[in-house]
Amino acid sequence: MLVVRRKLEIFVEPHARERIEAMLGASGFKGWSVFEGFEGSGAHGVWRQSGVDEKGLNLLIAIGDEQAAEAALTWLGDYFKIYPGIVSASDVEVMRAERF
Amino acid sequence: MLVVRRKLEIFVEPHARERIEAMLGASGFKGWSVFEGFEGSGAHGVWRQSGVDEKGLNLLIAIGDEQAAEAALTWLGDYFKIYPGIVSASDVEVMRAERF
Amino acid sequence: MLVVRRKLEIFVEPHARERIEAMLGASGFKGWSVFEGFEGSGAHGVWRQSGVDEKGLNLLIAIGDEQAAEAALTWLGDYFKIYPGIVSASDVEVMRAERF
Amino acid sequence: MLADLIAGAGANLIAPAVLFFALGAFAGWLKSDLNVPDQVAKTLALYLMLCIGFKGGVEAAAAGLSAQMLSAGGLGLAMSFAAPFLAFSVLRWISKLDRATAAATAAHYGSVSVVTFAAASEYLRAIGVEFGGYMIAVLALMETPAILAALVIVGGRAQSGDLGVKPHLWREVLLNGAALMLVGSFIIGVLTGERGMTRLEVFVGPLFQGALCLFLLEMGLVVSRRMAAAPRLNLGLVGFALIWPVLGALTALACARFLGLSLGDATLMAVLAASASYIAAPAAMRMALPQADAGIYVSLSLGVTFPFNLLVGIPLYYALARIVWG
Amino acid sequence: MLADLIAGAGANLIAPAVLFFALGAFAGWLKSDLNVPDQVAKTLALYLMLCIGFKGGVEAAAAGLSAQMLSAGGLGLAMSFAAPFLAFSVLRWISKLDRATAAATAAHYGSVSVVTFAAASEYLRAIGVEFGGYMIAVLALMETPAILAALVIVGGRAQSGDLGVKPHLWREVLLNGAALMLVGSFIIGVLTGERGMTRLEVFVGPLFQGALCLFLLEMGLVVSRRMAAAPRLNLGLVGFALIWPVLGALTALACARFLGLSLGDATLMAVLAASASYIAAPAAMRMALPQADAGIYVSLSLGVTFPFNLLVGIPLYYALARIVWG
């Protein structure tokens, strides 16, 4: 009853959220969820969500099939050449294969 | 020192949170954590947490043993027949086996 | 193009956040992201973020190499002997190996 | 008369709160990132309940029990419970909605919108028309019966079966936060009376207007975001969302006249009948009738009826009331 | 006298803020989803600190240095540091609490609750009793010593060992946000004096009451949620949480009388002695004494003593003070 699918966890600056959601849809993902980060650190330094300056981080979680993940990772490969952030991929098991 | 356990990530509408927490306890999970989503998209359309209307999404993360996960997935299989949301399962390694 | 790295998901009380971030850096992680929990349950009872009392939970997600994960898990093993919380480890695939 | 009506409508349209709603709708339409953070919007909603409830309670305590009050309460209860049955039939007749979605939509139109009520009472205050504090109690009474009516309509057909939804549903329907805040603040208003009011005067008075502006800004944003995503609203449904409120208001005015309510009370009664719930009802319907299409019922009540009432309905119902009251 | 006491208690019980606390507790007990979002609740807490600190500072600047002020400060410091040692012994004697939990609980009762203080000063203002602005400085002075005392009591026994907790702990104890806000606003009040007050009058004055209502609503919710989850409170512990405050208040009144404080100052002194911390102390204890059972110390201070003081304690201590002051 469980089938294996790919899960992407994409960490990006808030300004990219909309573009990346559009990309996910275009890549073949049928759904995704977005969460807001609180603080963090990376190659571009530390940040903390404050409401005063523009800093922040969104985590987009998207579960989909192999092809969708492939397409998204290719796009993100280009994206991360110039913008901050990271993406991780892993296998997860889900129910209702037709939904992903 | 690390042992393998099952991690469930359950994405559901806020009104179900309490019921699902009760179910997790009954299924044998000894702990779980809940996060609030910011926006997302799925078979039931797009949503965004706004504070004005009732939209929203909760992510429940629960790590437990095989049987607990099995029981929860069975319950969720029925639940997702009528309510929006998804669940993903995967293996993770944890310390202190007796805690899960 | 994708390489395998270790992902830690660390659930701790907010007062520990700063210390654990320092530890992650010292362990060799080059980045991490922090999220705020909403409610949850565990061996130390139930909690809910309220703004009135001091309760709360932070989820730190850190992706790094095997050694960094090893070092962090050792530290956390001691930490969880006396403080509430859990950690889970799993393998994920990332791009740009040199960044982790 | 007509000139009056137009002047009234014009005055309503340049009220700051209404303009902030328009600003929000405009910004949402342009896909600007303007938004009121969700926790703040939730608090503003709570705060509006507090003010409306508390002020109503203080005034009700000062006025004491009256026959008008009982009449208004009875009328409200009856309309809220009866309306969904009628709305259900009309919706099934004019559209191809399935039973569940039609029942859920009907629940929304039988129930009421607190923000529409708030905007209406500000409108009446601005033009100096008096109304009873107990109208807040009527508002509270009208939230729930419509939801129960929808459940009666659908009967055994609800799918939510044995997933343990029942007790949660009852709690959601009867004890949802907004309703409790409204009723609780009303009772606190009754208990503390004028003494309490002297302490909270600034908090519930001049601040209220500003908070309403901010909240309506966010509502405008939510409305235009939702309408951009709304899929299948056909002409029949949009027509329903525009005409039902006016007919509801007329019915309420007729009954109110018959029961001898005052001009202000009757106008608010009409506004309540015309308004559609966008918080309590959707929350209950998501739980109880998950097979119903939320895209329909929220789009209609929040996306069509709410703006219509805010921009046009309120001054219109008042104008109609003035005609009836002579 | 007794009639006065009862009247005072009655007046307190129908103060809006107290009633909103009751509403919150009631809603929580019914498991309603009513709640004040956490970021807003945190901001309300910060805002209360700002108001209390700033108003106190302005008043203290107007009054200048005085012997009363020094006496009150010295008394507060002494009581806050001494109380935990006594409370620890009592707790070990009447209950089977382990050393760490007993010490942590003792720290809570030596420290103070700012919201209780706020409610008490509103109570005094409402009945027209004056008190010195410097009492806010006393409040600030009393937050920390009790926490240090608890660490002294437990001594080397703390487990937190070599995980680098020390510097974080000191920062938490001495520089926690709430304390800094209170002291900072007090100093700003002293520096800007009446000129600053004219600018912030509305912000720190009439608004304060309303914010207190909202905050107490959320506190009521938290209290009843916590009590529903609280496990092992035996009669001895509950008795402690009810009787210790009264004895603390009496001791404070006696000392205050001896030192010649005014009626208002003495009442607030009693309230401070009677109140138990529910922010600073738990935060420090979670860090420093993780082996102590937070289920005990927070349930007692927030779940039992806080409501007791709010509903009964404040008018009671004032009545006792009036007896002593004649």
Next chain:
Amino acid sequence: MLADLIAGAGANLIAPAVLFFALGAFAGWLKSDLNVPDQVAKTLALYLMLCIGFKGGVEAAAAGLSAQMLSAGGLGLAMSFAAPFLAFSVLRWISKLDRATAAATAAHYGSVSVVTFAAASEYLRAIGVEFGGYMIAVLALMETPAILAALVIVGGRAQSGDLGVKPHLWREVLLNGAALMLVGSFIIGVLTGERGMTRLEVFVGPLFQGALCLFLLEMGLVVSRRMAAAPRLNLGLVGFALIWPVLGALTALACARFLGLSLGDATLMAVLAASASYIAAPAAMRMALPQADAGIYVSLSLGVTFPFNLLVGIPLYYALARIVWG
């Protein structure tokens, strides 16, 4: 004259809002956990826009169109577009910044800071100097041109290529939430005029001061956190961040004098020229020039120039204006 200047500076430094900024900076420096939650800070920013815009709109409506208004608008537009070219050259000359970082920094200094403007207008109000409501429109006009200028400077060199950033960028630049709120509230102010003001008087008036205090507290925290993390600010860059504002202010004063603006308008014009954006510009630059170093441009504008203007600049520019205006 000098005595006046010093007195003015002193009065500014003990304004509550400035002191709360200092408290925040101090708390941040001590690494206290004091903070204003992000959603509330965002709402405060929105609220400040609402107040500034609305009040300006009401006043502008009362005053009607004037030549001064057009002059001020034209001057603002011209300065905002021209400044980045000059700043870019200076920055390239005095520092080793790469083109992208220099252009991004230049955009910040051509654009403006609303909070600095707010603090300046409070300063003028406190000392009784009048200024035109249309200065808010000038403020709004000055936000964007500098950002466009930076894009012109970098030209084809932007890396963001074909990732679909263009439409999002234009929306960000032209329709960012803060700008829309400011302009929208200004228009609402114009439309509702005095009638709207009577309704919102308390909300946009006495409350504003308090909200500014809370917001500046958080700004102080952010500034010191950021400066603690800031890496490579050399003397040249810090010098630029201190001297450029003064030269900008002087230029603005000269032009304003030439165009016949009033003392108050000219002071605000100088403040606008001297201030550097810390919201609109960074957001646009992160999108459009991701290769530029945000550590540089935000640290300079938010970490150096903003505090300088708040603490020293505002009274200084006013003093200079008084010298010029005689």
